[in-house]
Amino acid sequence: xxxxxxxxxxxxxxxPRFMSDPFPSLGKLLSLPQRQAIESPxxxxxxxSGPAGTGKTxxxxxRMRYLLAQGIPGESILMLTPQRSLQEPxxxxxxxxxxxxxxxVTPATxxxxxxxxxxxxxxxxxxxxxxxHPDRPPVFLTLETAQYYMAHLVRPxxxxxxxxxxxxxxxxxxxxxxxxxxxxxxxxxxxTEIGSRLDSAYHGDPAQRRVYADAQHCANLFRQYCLDHNLxxxxxxxxxxxxxxxKQDIVRNYLIRNYxxxxxxxxxxxxxxxxxxxxxxxxxxxxxxxxxDEYAGFRYFLGADIQTGWALRExxxxxxxxxxxxxxxxxxxxLSDGLIEAILPTFEGKVKEERGNSSALAIIQxxxxxxxxxxxxxxxxxxxxxxxxxxxxxxxxxxYLSDALRFSITHRLEAKNIxxxxxxxxxxxxxxxxSHALTTLAALTHPHWSVHPPKFDVAYALMQSIxxxxxxxxxxxxxxxxxxxxxxxxxxxxxxxxMQERITFSVGNRYSLLRExxxxxxxSDPLPLDHFLRKIFGEVLSQLGFxxxxxxxxxxxxASLVESVKKFRQSLESTLSVGLSDPRFPNLGQEYIQMxxxxxxxxxxxxxxxxxxxxxxxxxxxxxxxxxxxxxxVQFWLDAGSxxxxxxxxxxxxxxxxxxxxxxxGRIWSDADDVRYGKxxxxxxxxxxxxxxxxxxxxxxxxxxxxxxxxxxxxxxxxQKVL
Numbered sequence: 001x002x003x004x005x006x007x008x009x010x011x012x013x014x015x016p017r018f019m020s021d022p023f024p025s026l027g028k029l030l031s032l033p034q035r036q037a038i039e040s041p042x043x044x045x046x047x048x049s050g051p052a053g054t055g056k057t058x059x060x061x062x063r064m065r066y067l068l069a070q071g072i073p074g075e076s077i078l079m080l081t082p083q084r085s086l087q088e089p090x091x092x093x094x095x096x097x098x099x100x101x102x103x104x105v106t107p108a109t110x111x112x113x114x115x116x117x118x119x120x121x122x123x124x125x126x127x128x129x130x131x132x133h134p135d136r137p138p139v140f141l142t143l144e145t146a147q148y149y150m151a152h153l154v155r156p157x158x159x160x161x162x163x164x165x166x167x168x169x170x171x172x173x174x175x176x177x178x179x180x181x182x183x184x185x186x187x188x189x190x191x192t193e194i195g196s197r198l199d200s201a202y203h204g205d206p207a208q209r210r211v212y213a214d215a216q217h218c219a220n221l222f223r224q225y226c227l228d229h230n231l232x233x234x235x236x237x238x239x240x241x242x243x244x245x246x247k248q249d250i251v252r253n254y255l256i257r258n259y260x261x262x263x264x265x266x267x268x269x270x271x272x273x274x275x276x277x278x279x280x281x282x283x284x285x286x287x288x289x290x291x292x293d294e295y296a297g298f299r300y301f302l303g304a305d306i307q308t309g310w311a312l313r314e315x316x317x318x319x320x321x322x323x324x325x326x327x328x329x330x331x332x333x334x335l336s337d338g339l340i341e342a343i344l345p346t347f348e349g350k351v352k353e354e355r356g357n358s359s360a361l362a363i364i365q366x367x368x369x370x371x372x373x374x375x376x377x378x379x380x381x382x383x384x385x386x387x388x389x390x391x392x393x394x395x396x397x398x399x400y401l402s403d404a405l406r407f408s409i410t411h412r413l414e415a416k417n418i419x420x421x422x423x424x425x426x427x428x429x430x431x432x433x434x435s436h437a438l439t440t441l442a443a444l445t446h447p448h449w450s451v452h453p454p455k456f457d458v459a460y461a462l463m464q465s466i467x468x469x470x471x472x473x474x475x476x477x478x479x480x481x482x483x484x485x486x487x488x489x490x491x492x493x494x495x496x497x498x499m500q501e502r503i504t505f506s507v508g509n510r511y512s513l514l515r516e517x518x519x520x521x522x523x524s525d526p527l528p529l530d531h532f533l534r535k536i537f538g539e540v541l542s543q544l545g546f547x548x549x550x551x552x553x554x555x556x557x558x559a560s561l562v563e564s565v566k567k568f569r570q571s572l573e574s575t576l577s578v579g580l581s582d583p584r585f586p587n588l589g590q591e592y593i594q595m596x597x598x599x600x601x602x603x604x605x606x607x608x609x610x611x612x613x614x615x616x617x618x619x620x621x622x623x624x625x626x627x628x629x630x631x632x633x634v635q636f637w638l639d640a641g642s643x644x645x646x647x648x649x650x651x652x653x654x655x656x657x658x659x660x661x662x663x664x665x666g667r668i669w670s671d672a673d674d675v676r677y678g679k680x681x682x683x684x685x686x687x688x689x690x691x692x693x694x695x696x697x698x699x700x701x702x703x704x705x706x707x708x709x710x711x712x713x714x715x716x717x718x719x720q721k722v723l
Contacts, residue, residue, distance in 0.1 A: 030055070030058070030059075030062070031055065031322070031324060033320050033321070033322050034055050034058065034059045034062070034322065036320060037059040037063060037289065037320050038059055038062045038063045038066050039066060040287075040318070041287075042067070042070060042072070042261075042286060042287050043286055043287055044287055044317050044318060045282065045285065045287060045288040045289075045290075045315070045316040045317045045318075046288065046289050046290065046316055046317070046318050046319070046320060047290045047292065047312065047313040047316035047318070047319045047320070048060075048289065048290065048291050048292070048319075048320045048321075048322065049291075049292040049293075049294055049313070049319070049320075049321050049322070050293075050294060050321055050322030050323055051293070051294050051295055051323070051325065051687070051691050052293055052295075052296070052327070052687075052688060052691035052692055053325040053326055053327030053328055053631060053691045053692060054322035054323060054324060054325055054326065055322055055324075055326050056265075056291045056292075056293065056322055057089055057265060057291065057629075058089075058326075059289075059291075059322075060089075060090070060263050060265050060289060060291050061089050061090055061092075061093050063263060063289050064077065064079065064090060064093060064094075064105065064263055065093060067261055067287075068099070068100070068102070068105075072260075072261060073102065073103045074102050074103035074104050074105045075103035075104060075105075075106070075258070076103075076258065076259060076260040076261055077105045077106065077259070077260075077261045077262075077263065078105075078106050078108065078259040078261070078262050078263070079105055079106065079107045079108070079262075079263045079264075079265075080108055080109065080110065080113075080262065080263070080264040080265070081107075081109060081264075081265050081266055082109060082110075082266050082269035082270040082274075082299060082304070083109060083269070083299075083627065084107075084109060084112075085627060085628065085629075086265060086266055086269075086627070086629055087107045090105075090107060090263075090265075091107065094107075106259070110238070110270060110271075110273075110274040110277065111234055111237065111238060113241070114237045114238045114240070114241035114242075115140060115232075115237050117241050117245050117251060117255075118138060118140075118232060118237050118240050118241060118245070119138065119140075120254075121245055121248070121250070121251055122137065122138055124244070124245065124248055124250070124251070125240045125244050125245055126138070126230075128244045129227070129236075129239075129240050129244055130227050131227050131230055132227060132228045132229075132230075133229075133230050136230055137230070138230050138231075138232050139229070139230055139231050139232065139571055140232050140237070140571070141226075141231055141232060141233040141234075141571055142564070142567045142568075142571070143175075143178070143234070144564055144567070144568060144595070144600050145567060145568055145571040145572075146178050146233040146234070147171065147174045147175060147178065147595075147600045148568070148591075148595050148600065149222070149225065149226075149231065150174040150177060150178060150218070150222050151170070151171075151174050151595075151598065151600075153218070153221050153222055153225055154173070154174060154177070154218050154221075154222075155170075157214075157217075157218065158170070162214045162217075162218070163211060163214050163215075163653075165205075165207045165208070165210070165211060166211055166652050166653070168650075168652065170598065171598055171600050173653065174600075176215070176651055176652075176653035176654045177215055177218050177219055177222065177653060178222075178233065178235075179651075179654050180194045180215060180219055180653065180654050180659065181194075181219050181222070181223065181233070181235040182234055182235045182302075182303070183303050183654070183656075183659040183660075184235065184659070185234070185235035185236075185238040185239045185242075185273065186238065186271035186272070186273050186274075186302070186303035187271060187272055187273065187303055187305075187659060187660060187661050188242070188272055188273045188276065188661070191219055191220075191223055191235070191239075192216070192220065194212075194215065194216050194219055194659070195212045195213055195215060195216025195217075195219075196216075197658060197659060197663075197665060198212045198215075198654070198655060198658060198659070199212045199213075200665060200666045200667075201655070201658040201663070201666075201667060201668055201669045202668075202669065203668045203669070203670075208652070211652060211653065212653075215653045215654075223236070231571075238273060241277075242273050242276070242277060246277060246280070255281070256281075256284045259285070260285060260286045260287075261285060261286055261287045261288070262282070262285045262287070262288040262289070262290075263288075263289045263291075264278065264288070264289070264290045264291065265291045266291065266292075266293060266296075266629075267290050267291060267292045267309040267312060268292050268293050268296050268297050268304065268306045268309040268310070269293075269296065269297065269298065269299045269304045269309075270304060270305075270309060271302075271303040271304060271305055272303075272305045272308040272661045275305065275308040275309055275311070275312060276308070278312060279311075279312060279315065282312070282315045282316075283315065288316070290312055290313070290316060292309060292310065292312075292313070295683075295684055295687040295688070295691075296684065296688060297684060298623055298626050298627065298684065298685070298688060299627070300656055300657075300660075300681070301648070301649075301656040302656075303656075303659075303660070305660065305661060305662070307661075307662065308661065325691065327631040327691065327692060327693070327694055328690065328691060328693065328694065329360065329694060329695055331359050331360030332360045332690055332693050332694070332695065332696075332697070333690075334360070335360045335361055335690065335697065335722070336686065336687055336690035336691065338722040339686050339690075339718050339719070339722055340683045340686060340687055342717075342718040342719075342721035342722055343679050343682055343683045343686070343714070343718050344679060344680070344683050359696075360695070360696060360697060361696070361697050361699060361723075362696060362697070362698045362699070363698070363699045363700075363701065364376060364379060364636075364698055364699070364700045364701070365701045365702070366701075366702045366703075367702065367703045367704065368702060368703075368704055369702045369704060370408070371702070372638075372700055372701070372702040373408055373409060373412060374412065375700075376396065376409075376636055376638070376698070376700055377409070377412040377413055377415075377416060377418070379636075379698065380394055380396070380413070380416075380418060380617060380636070381416045381418060383634060384418065389633060389634070390615055391418060391419050391420075391615055391616050391617045392614055392615045392616060392617075392618075392632070393632050393633040393634060393694075394617045394618075394632065394633070394634045394635075394636070395617070395618040395619075395620065395625055395632050395634075395635050395636065396409060396617065396618070396619045396620075396636045396638065397620060397621070397622045397625055397635060397636065397637055397638065397689070398621060398622065398637075398638040398639050398642075398644075399621065399622060399639060399642050399644030399645045400621060400642075400644050401422070401424055401619065401620060401621050403431065405638075406422055406424075406619060409619050410422065410619060413617060413619075418617055419615065419616035419617065420616050420617045420618075420619055421552070421553055421614075421616045421617075421618055421619070422553065422618070422619040422620060423618075423620050423624055423628075424620070424621060424624065425624060429557070429560065429561055429564060429596060429600075430596045430597060430600075432557045432561075433460065433464050433554075434464060434548070434551075434553070434554035434555075434557035434558055434561075435557050435558065435560070435561040435596075436457070436460065436461070436464075437460065437461035437464035437465055437547075438461075438533055438536075438537075438541075438558060438561060439561075439593055439596060440453045440457045440458060440460070440461035441461055441465065441518070441536060442529060442532060442533065442589065442593070443487075443593060444458070444487055444489070444518060445518050445521050445522060445532070445536075446526060446589060446590075447487045447522075448587075449587060449589060449590040449593065450590075451590065451593055452484050452485070452487060453484070454484065455475075455478050455479065455482055455484060456475070456478075458478045458482050459471065459474040459475040459477070459478040460474070462474045462477060462478060462511065462514075463547075464547050464554070465514060465540075465541055465546055465547045465548075466507055466510045466511060466514065466545075466546060466547060467510070467545050467546055467547050467549065468504075468506065468507060468510075468545075469507050469510075473502070473503050473504075473507065476499070476502070476503065477503050477507075477511065480495055480499060481495070481511075489515050489518070491512065491515070492508040492509075492511050492512050492515075493512075495508075506545075510545050510546065513540065514540055514546075517536070517539065517540050521535075521536075528565075528569055528588070528589070529565045529569065529588065529589035529592055530562050530565035530566040530569060532589075533558070533561065533562050533565065534562060537558055537562075541558075542555075565589075565592055568588070568591075568592050568595070569588050569592075572588055572591070573588070618632075622637075622645070622685060622689060623685070625689070625692075626685070626688045626689065626692070630692070631692045631693070631694060632692065632693065632694065633693075633694040633695050633696070634693070634694075634695060634696050634697075634698065635689060635692075635693045635696075635697050635698065636698040636700055637689075637697065637698065637699055637700060638700045639700075640699050640700065640701055640713070640715050640716050640719065641701065641712055641713045641715070641716040642713050642715075643713045643714070644713075645682055645685065645713060645714070645715045646678040646679065646681055646682035646685070646713070646714050646715065647678060648677075648678070648681070655669070657669070657673070657677055678714070679714065682714055682715060682718075686715070686718075699719060701716070
């Protein structure tokens with residue numbers, strides 16, 4: 001797995017004369033194996049493999065350019081990736097002005113393709129799949145709306161004693177049941193076998209067996225509810241496509257007739273069911289380019305299967321292996337091999353002699369954790385000040401990025417005037433300050449919802465919305481003007497003069513503008529929540545003097561919130577329109593606010609991956625950075641002694657390894673399996689990170705970790721062996 005977005009733009013800056021004749025001139029900068037993959041005949045199927053950073057995605061992008069240059073209609077090219085964020089290098093080409101006019105290439109995931117086919121061939125799918133109302137249109141669910149319906153069904157069962165021994169947040173409980181259904185669809189086994197598979201691999205407290213039975217019952221209940229109400233979550237879309245539609249000649253012929261050429265990147269990150277479909281489909285393509293990243297499979301917790309992906313090479317005419325890295329320096333490569341050998345002594349790669357070369361590794365140490373963060377930010381500042389290194393070439397990575405840690409790092413970066421951005425895909429929109437402020441303002445503007453935000457929430461919303469307002473003055477202003485019972489905000493002019501001066505008149509003027517807008521909106525006809533959010537953002541919050549004007553991170557969150565609300569509204573309106581709601585929902589905006597307060601896990605939105613402020617230091621979890629799929633010059637690894645680098649999350653209702661095609665049904669999961677799979681996951685993670693590092697890694701250590709405890713994790717032991 002590798003990235004070309006940065007490489008392509010970098011080449012355009014350094015070598016503009018090469019780009020006047022896009023493909024032939026660029027060929028001067030490509031290796032012979034890359035050119036072989038790009039310029040192969042239009043009737044050949046290729047399997048290109050190699051580690052990250054060896055130019056595989058570059059070859060994929062240039063192959064697409066080559067196909068279009070050869071007169072292949074764009075609409076006959078299908079470009080597949082496991083998730084949409086991995087399509088960015090290809091979309092850069094498709095949306096670039098240098099592209100000639102013509103049909104559009106179809107970028108898709110297997111899940112997206114399944115949804116399109118379910119929508120297009122709904123009459124064929126509805127009756128065979130067992131929907132109660134095949135004559136009515138389907139309602140497609142996002143992860144968020146699926147959690148909403150799951151909560152609607154499971155919440156009464158919790159009151160009856162279901163999951164009594166499970167001590168996790170309810171939103172996590174709902175998402176793990178949905179995750180089980182998704183894994184059943186991705187792996188390719190009946191959803192009715194989820195509980196039995198988990199139970200057969202478990203050896204321990206008998207109470208846990210009851211948990212698996214409860215999870216199975218809830219999954220069955222949710223699936224039946226979807227069939228009764230024409231609801232299609234991801235798992236049902238994929239199952240219908242694979243089990244029903246793909247077997248229909250009319251559907252298969254439609255796909256074969258429309259798509260004659262395939263580019264399939266990051267094959268290893270997709271699930272077995274996707275590989276099964278491609279195994280059947282591949283012989284029908286005129287040409288195909290399958291790109292496989294060795295030592296990857298980072299999406300294993302979502303069902304990725306490296307073995308079934310690797311097996312697709314057997315169906316290809318030629319196999320090309322790329323080995324020369326365009327990213328890693330020799331010292332970084334040696335460090336990577338040394339670390340992997342230390343973790344997995346049976347590693348087949350040859351360890352380079354310079355693996356311990358200190359020029360690739362720097363260590364930042366401290367006793368207390370806040371001191372470590374000070375040192376890290378000081379080093380980042382020095383790197384950006386003393387060299388021509390742009391901020392986008394620096395990342396700060398952790399196994400987990402808590403709210404406290406994110407705030408601590410970004411606050412220090414802001415104090416040094418260092419631009420930054422952050423992304424945590426599974427983070428609930430409820431926990432994002434920007435979305436929390438918007439929903440608080442929405443509650444204030446719609447008193448008929450009977451949602452009364454507490455004073456602290458209002459103060460925080462005002463601080464987020466008004467530029468230059470700190471939390472102390474925001475709380476002082478809120479205490480004076482906000483009446484929680486009546487949802488009223490009093491005028492700034494009514495405040496005593498000394499308090500006005502303390503809050504400042506510039507802040508008071510902006511508060512007055514915001515208050516006047518809210519009052520004027522109350523007097524008009526209410527809009528759907530997503531329309532309201534667009535209106536207040538465009539007319540007030542994005543204007544000069546307000547909090548969203550230059551804060552691109554807040555803009556990104558606001559865009560995700562609007563899309564989330566829109567899809568939630570469309571889903572429930574479709575249900576209400578056919579009279580299938582059970583029970584009737586009083587107000588969609590109010591329902592969404594309640595869902596958000598329950599902590600529903602956010603769906604994945606492209607706005608989160610494609611930040612506006614790209615020339616900024618990235619602060620993110622390590623796995624998130626890997627799925628962004630781009631190289632950088634310098635990496636900082638925080639919490640090197642944490643077990644979070646290799647231990648899987650505690651998920652009492654699911655298990656990514658047991659619910660996989662590789663796992664033998666009935667085999668007991670043991671502590672030895674935990675250790676083995678943990679080490680393999682750590683080796684993959686380290687390899688993936690260092691293959692995306694050009695020059696230097698900073699290992700950041702504190703004697704006491706973020707939680708105040710001494711850390712001695714497997715990653716730290718691996719570094720000790722190498723050094």
